[in-house]
Amino acid sequence: MTFANLIPTLDATVFVSSSEMETRPVQHVIASDLMSDVLVAHLDDFVLVTSLASDQMIRTADLVGATGVILVNDKRPPASLIQLAKDLSIPLLGTALTKFAACLAIGKALEDKGDPA
8 A cells, every 4th residue: 555545545635745655655554643652663664643733743754754644633734834744755644534533544444455554
């Protein structure tokens, strides 16, 4: 599964696109609003699901090598966050789903693709 596959799965809005969205795999999900928790996670090919719409969040996603970020609860990122995500080439999606519902949808999509959740 790729990050781009999550767009229809989550009925997501694309705030920032990247050329890697179509090819970079997603195999895991980290759901957190505490960036300190994200910093200690040791996973590859993961997507960050959060309701934190701050520059700190996108910098953390870049630092840990997240495939992309999904903002939940219909959060709208400020212009500064969108620009930073573009500058760092971090794909950024938004969905009206709750964090829990988004994680369930991603987990189901990973199972359907035969990937481990």
